[in-house]
Every structure is written in C-alpha cells, then in structure tokens.
Amino acid sequence: MTTLACILEREFPICHLRLRGTLSLATVPQLRATGLKAFADQPDLVLIDVSGLEVEDDVTLTAFPALVHQGSADNVSVMLYGVRPALAVQLDRIVVARQVPTFETREQALAAHARWPAPTRAQIDLAPDRDATALARDLVDRCCERWGVRHVADDAALVVTELVANAVQHARTGSTVVVTLRERYLHVAVRDRSSRRPRRITADNELESGRGLLIVDGVATSWGVIDTVGGKVVWATLRLRRGR
Structure with missing residues (x-):
C-alpha cells in the first residue's frame, strides 16, 4: 500500500x-x-x-x-x-x-x-504596554477606511484589541500586528514572543483570564494559533459582508 x-x-x-x-x-x-x-x-x-x-x-x-x-x-x-x-x-x-x-x-x-503583487497589508510593532491596544485599534481603523471596508471596522477593532491585550497581559512581550485585506476576508494577526498558548474560558476556569477569546470566537469568522520559532501567531478573519 x-x-x-x-x-x-x-x-x-x-x-x-x-x-x-x-x-x-x-x-x-x-x-x-x-x-x-x-x-x-x-x-x-x-x-x-x-x-x-x-x-x-x-x-x-x-x-x-x-x-x-x-x-x-x-x-x-x-x-x-x-x-x-x-x-x-x-x-x-x-x-x-x-x-x-x-x-x-x-x-x-x-x-x-x-x-508578485502582494495583498494589501499593513503592520505595526508594539511594546507590551497600555498604549498597545489603542495603537492597534488605530491601525485597524485606518486600514478599514483606506481599503473601503469600513463596515467591518468595529468588529476588527474589537478583535485586535483582545488579541493584543492577550499578548500584553499574558505573553508579556512585544508584538507585531499585521492587517491584510484579501478578496473575501480581513485578516488580523498578532505575533508575540511567548510559546504560552491562549485558552478559552470554561466553567472550570471561569475565574482565569480568557474572556477575550470568547469575544473573538463570537465576532470573528474564524481564528486560530500558529506556533512559530520563538513564539506564536494568533490570527482571526472577518468575512467582508455587510451585516452579521
């Protein structure tokens, strides 16, 4: 065989x-x-x-x-x-x-x-401090405005806020946010330098951190984690359609 x-x-x-x-x-x-x-x-x-x-x-x-x-x-x-x-x-x-x-x-x-022509893309490097989430939201807002997908800007800002907050609070390392416009999706990825994987909240650990992933799970079309050399990438996609 x-x-x-x-x-x-x-x-x-x-x-x-x-x-x-x-x-x-x-x-x-x-x-x-x-x-x-x-x-x-x-x-x-x-x-x-x-x-x-x-x-x-x-x-x-x-x-x-x-x-x-x-x-x-x-x-x-x-x-x-x-x-x-x-x-x-x-x-x-x-x-x-x-x-x-x-x-x-x-x-x-x-x-x-x-x-080859690359997909429309923007990125920003962030320090692990309290300004990181605001800077990430600003990047997403500007990208959505420039690319004509303003209708997903609020959801995308919510998703990137939670992903960057996770990097600041739990990875405790600098992070890189990459926003990419594709044919049918807006793709948001946050790379940090920690191998610690994010966890969803459950009935058994409801006092632990992880509520942000419930928000991402409910807002994004899909999301996941990719292990990389020296850290990980947490990504999420939002479908480019009006209404949810």
Missing part, C-alpha cells in the same frame, strides 16, 4: 508543505485535506516541497492545479519547488506545469513570489 507524508510547517505568512512518499489515487485526498488546512491559516503563500515525492499515476498530479484554484479563491498563492527532472516531465506531459508555478529550489520560488 502506498503512503504519503504531508508535513505542514507554518512560518507566517508562509506555509511550507513537505511531501514525502507516493502520490496515488489513495493518497490524493490526504494531499487535498492538508492543503485546505494550510489555506485555513490565510497565509500569503503555500510552498510545496515535492523533492521527496514519487508519482504513481500522472492523473494524480491534477491535484496541484486544484489546490492552485482553491488558493486563488482564498487569495493564497501556491508554488511547487524541488521539482526533479522526471517529475518535470510528468507535469509537462499533462500540462500541469502551465497551471502551477514550479521551481527547482525554494530560493527561486521565494524570489518569484517576492516579485
């Missing part, structure tokens, strides 16, 4: 997906599921390492254009790198190479992505 290891490494704003094993009709669903999991974090780029991939049947390679199409809908770029000569021939044979950006090395892929 063929096996495929799909190793997802999140280094916001890029997700690395390393494939090891055999791509077959049996393992394609695993690739698709991992790709969708990567898109859920709303990265700028999903970089797929195919240097350790074997292909059982050419038709399974159509999974890559499908991921590119899905990524395009979410305003996430998808690239392949580590493409060996034999795989390049297979990709070309079924015209996949014309639909999926492919590169020999990771450095080439990153250089190409750097030349």
Whole structure:
C-alpha cells in the first residue's frame, strides 16, 4: 500500500508543505485535506516541497492545479519547488506545469513570489504596554477606511484589541500586528514572543483570564494559533459582508 507524508510547517505568512512518499489515487485526498488546512491559516503563500515525492499515476498530479484554484479563491498563492527532472516531465506531459508555478529550489520560488503583487497589508510593532491596544485599534481603523471596508471596522477593532491585550497581559512581550485585506476576508494577526498558548474560558476556569477569546470566537469568522520559532501567531478573519 502506498503512503504519503504531508508535513505542514507554518512560518507566517508562509506555509511550507513537505511531501514525502507516493502520490496515488489513495493518497490524493490526504494531499487535498492538508492543503485546505494550510489555506485555513490565510497565509500569503503555500510552498510545496515535492523533492521527496514519487508519482504513481500522472492523473494524480491534477491535484496541484486544484489546490492552485482553491488558493486563488482564498487569495493564497501556491508554488511547487524541488521539482526533479522526471517529475518535470510528468507535469509537462499533462500540462500541469502551465497551471502551477514550479521551481527547482525554494530560493527561486521565494524570489518569484517576492516579485508578485502582494495583498494589501499593513503592520505595526508594539511594546507590551497600555498604549498597545489603542495603537492597534488605530491601525485597524485606518486600514478599514483606506481599503473601503469600513463596515467591518468595529468588529476588527474589537478583535485586535483582545488579541493584543492577550499578548500584553499574558505573553508579556512585544508584538507585531499585521492587517491584510484579501478578496473575501480581513485578516488580523498578532505575533508575540511567548510559546504560552491562549485558552478559552470554561466553567472550570471561569475565574482565569480568557474572556477575550470568547469575544473573538463570537465576532470573528474564524481564528486560530500558529506556533512559530520563538513564539506564536494568533490570527482571526472577518468575512467582508455587510451585516452579521
């Protein structure tokens, strides 16, 4: 039986997906599921390492254009790198190479992505003090006004306030707030330098901190935590539609 290891490494704003094993009709669903999991974090780029991939049947390679199409809908770029000569021939044979950006090395892929038009983005570095939440709200307000999405400004300001407050009160480190406008979502991310993960409040710990996450849970379309080298990123998305 063929096996495929799909190793997802999140280094916001890029997700690395390393494939090891055999791509077959049996393992394609695993690739698709991992790709969708990567898109859920709303990265700028999903970089797929195919240097350790074997292909059982050419038709399974159509999974890559499908991921590119899905990524395009979410305003996430998808690239392949580590493409060996034999795989390049297979990709070309079924015209996949014309639909999926492919590169020999990771450095080439990153250089190409750097030349592409980036999503609308703004960021600010904050000290862990009482002014941090106000500065973060001001950034969000200005971005929503400039980008013409004023209707989500209040919710976005509420979300960023809670995420930054969590970084100040619990991580107790400086933080970086990144606000990104995508096709269908406003994405807010707060990176800090603590590995301590935020916790939702429950009946058993209702006296502990964590009420802010209940607010984020109720206001945001989705949210999550990505562990990074030397800390974490707590992110949230808000759908760009009027009314809730």
